[in-house]
Amino acid sequence: MRAVLLGHEPWSLRTVRDWPEPVLGPGQVLVRISGVGICGSDLALADGRRRVPGYPWVPGHEAFGEVVATADGADRGLAGRRVVIEPNYPCLHCPACQAGQTSLCPDRAVVGFTVPGLLADYAAVPEAYAWPLPDNWTEGDAVCAEPLTVALAAIRRRGDLAPGSRCLVIGAGSQGMLMCLALVARGINPHVLEPAEGRRDLAVSLGAIAAAAGDDGFGTVFETSGSPAALAEALTRAAPGATIMLIGLSGQPALTDTELIVRRQLSLRGSIIYDHPGDFAATLRIAGVPAGAVLRASYPLEEAAAAFRAAGTLAGKTWIRLGH
Ligand SMILES: [Zn+2]
Ligand SMILES: [Zn+2]
Numbered sequence: 001m002r003a004v005l006l007g008h009e010p011w012s013l014r015t016v017r018d019w020p021e022p023v024l025g026p027g028q029v030l031v032r033i034s035g036v037g038i039c040g041s042d043l044a045l046a047d048g049r050r051r052v053p054g055y056p057w058v059p060g061h062e063a064f065g066e067v068v069a070t071a072d073g074a075d076r077g078l079a080g081r082r083v084v085i086e087p088n089y090p091c092l093h094c095p096a097c098q099a100g101q102t103s104l105c106p107d108r109a110v111v112g113f114t115v116p117g118l119l120a121d122y123a124a125v126p127e128a129y130a131w132p133l134p135d136n137w138t139e140g141d142a143v144c145a146e147p148l149t150v151a152l153a154a155i156r157r158r159g160d161l162a163p164g165s166r167c168l169v170i171g172a173g174s175q176g177m178l179m180c181l182a183l184v185a186r187g188i189n190p191h192v193l194e195p196a197e198g199r200r201d202l203a204v205s206l207g208a209i210a211a212a213a214g215d216d217g218f219g220t221v222f223e224t225s226g227s228p229a230a231l232a233e234a235l236t237r238a239a240p241g242a243t244i245m246l247i248g249l250s251g252q253p254a255l256t257d258t259e260l261i262v263r264r265q266l267s268l269r270g271s272i273i274y275d276h277p278g279d280f281a282a283t284l285r286i287a288g289v290p291a292g293a294v295l296r297a298s299y300p301l302e303e304a305a306a307a308f309r310a311a312g313t314l315a316g317k318t319w320i321r322l323g324h
Pocket of ligand 2: 091098105
């Protein structure tokens with residue numbers, strides 16, 4: 001089958017035609033992949049900041065497709081269905097999993113990072129992680145279902161956001177834009193802080209408000225950029241008693257004066273992915289989040305390397321079309 005492979009060297013991406021097809025294990029379904037989104041985590045893989053267990057490596061974790069085969073014991077009802085893949089497989093036995101916080105599972109398999117990814121013609125997926133898509137979801141919405149779930153889980157963990165709440169989203173990369181869309185769907189038009197004009201304009205077209213220099217007093221700040229300077233910005237703009245939800249992954253120290261946290265009695269909370277199975281189930285129940293609106297460029301599988309290059313600079317989310 002066709003597959004995209006990343007080699008040892010940064011950006012050494014190529015599409016091959018002779019990669020072995022996956023063999024179905026017990027309880028798995030075979031998904032013919034239709035589309036795969038690219039996000040910041042994939043770029044960290046491509047440029048070598050994140051390493052994987054072995055090379056060459058198949059990247060990709062934001063995918064939808066069609067179930068074309070099911071193993072014995074896997075839900076027959078999935079055969080022929082259009083599905084989105086939940087690309088994190090927790091152990092379901094550890095204390096975190098037992099408490100429902102599967103995102104904290106120390107033994108979680110992370111598709112595309114600790115187990116091979118989805119940028120290939122076919123993938124074998126545990127049946128509970130292949131979610132049937134509602135008929136009214138476009139292919140663009142389907143590509144964005146996974147990062148939309150990341151955004152919705154962060155909002156859920158924030159807890160008490162009423163319509164009309166004053167929110168700030170820092171960063172309008174694809175995750176920041178999906179955060180804006182998720183908030184708009186909740187009746188909140190967030191302010192957005194993004195230095196790149198194209199990305200900022202796209203976020204505004206989705207219902208966000210461009211934050212000006214003096215805009216502050218936000219009860220909730222969603223930090224999606226991962227920029228080391230973003231935390232200081234978030235603290236400055238937060239209202240007394242506000243919560244700052246950290247979603248962006250930086251990997252670098254954030255230098256900031258903590259006095260504002262003390263004086264304003266701010267709460268800092270991290271939010272990583274989503275918990276199985278509730279958060280994906282909730283995403284697919286939601287109607288009316290046009291998640292595909294954040295997509296812009298799409299590339300065929302054969303041009304995956306160009307797609308990865310473009311994803312780092314283009315406004316809007318870049319994705320790869322498998323062409324089945
Ligand atoms: Zn992602
Ligand atoms: Zn676990």
